[in-house]
Amino acid sequence: MDLGFRGYGSEVIDGEEDLVAVDGMRKGPWTDEEDSTLFQYVSLHGEGRWNSVAVNTGLKRTGKSCRLRWLNYLRPDLRRGNITLEEQLLILELHSRWGNRWSKIAKHIPGRTDNEIKNYWRTRVQKQAKHLKCDVNSQQFRDMVHGVFIPRLMEKIRASKADSAEYSDPDDITKIQTSCNELTCESSWNSQVSPISSLTECAYSSTGYEYSEDNHNTLAEQGNWPEFEARPPGLSQRGWDEGGRFTGVQEWNEESLRMLRRHLLEEDF
DNA sequence: AAGGAGTCCAACCGCCACAAG
DNA sequence: CCTTGTGGCGGTTGGACTCCT
Secondary structure, three states: OOOOOOOOOOOOOOOOHHEOOOOOOOOOOOEEEEEEHHHHHHHHHOOOOOOHHHHHOOOOOOOHHHHHHHHHHHHHOOOOOOOEOOOOOOOOHHHHHOOOOOHHHOOOOOOOOOHHHHHHHHHHHHHHHHOOOOOOOOHHHHHHHHHHHHHHHHHHHHHHHHHHHHHHOOOHHHHHHHHHHHHHHOOOOOOOOOOOOOOHHHHOOOOOOOHHHHHHHHHHHHOOOOOOOOOOOOOOOOEEOOOOEOOOHHOOOOHHHHHHHHHHHHHOO
């Protein structure tokens, strides 16, 4: 059965004894035969009761292992291939809201597993944070995500869409903005989605303003609180400390943004 | 060509929540 | 209430693969 697997080591012959746990259950990479057995069983009987899957099929795998293999690899609705720009955008946005709630994030990205998203985050995003000497869980990094990574992704999406007939006018950023907003603010999302972005909250806190709808509306009416770029007077002009460490939203200015963008271009994030 | 370093990702592990008995 | 079984989740690991020197 060819399911288009891209995994490695689907046939294990040598060292087979290393793959058998003390309870007689197999461990390690799945063989094509095991995959086929599990696939046929779940296709026929549906998901759930994973321990009974192992019992009824004769697979020497734990229920947990069967469940994981199905969810992360055999499920027919899985998408294959690289994470797209739009998916990256969603991951960044959703992670900024929910943190490491991988399964919750995965539910909003059709065809992608929590494992895939988690791997993407750890290998790509955390690497960036490490290079920038920035804690991935810090407010600073969240600021960077919203202030630089997301705009950069949106620009990339805009550039790629500009090649298609759908977005024939490459200068029309509004269309892309709308497209991205649709991606990140769909009404189908559940009510736990924050009405304001963490970026906005952060921008408020950096000024000493408490966020409230009244405050927000007043400032918006005055036209001086558009979003991230709105930086109240008197804040530092530096975005980096002496050690090359990124220092956060209160330090945003043109120079710090240029430095960060240059770094990202070099890294091709 | 070789081998060391870095990357990617499938799979495992431990913990937790929840339901049933 | 406990205990046990089960499924789900996030963190971590290990090995194949790729890149770089």
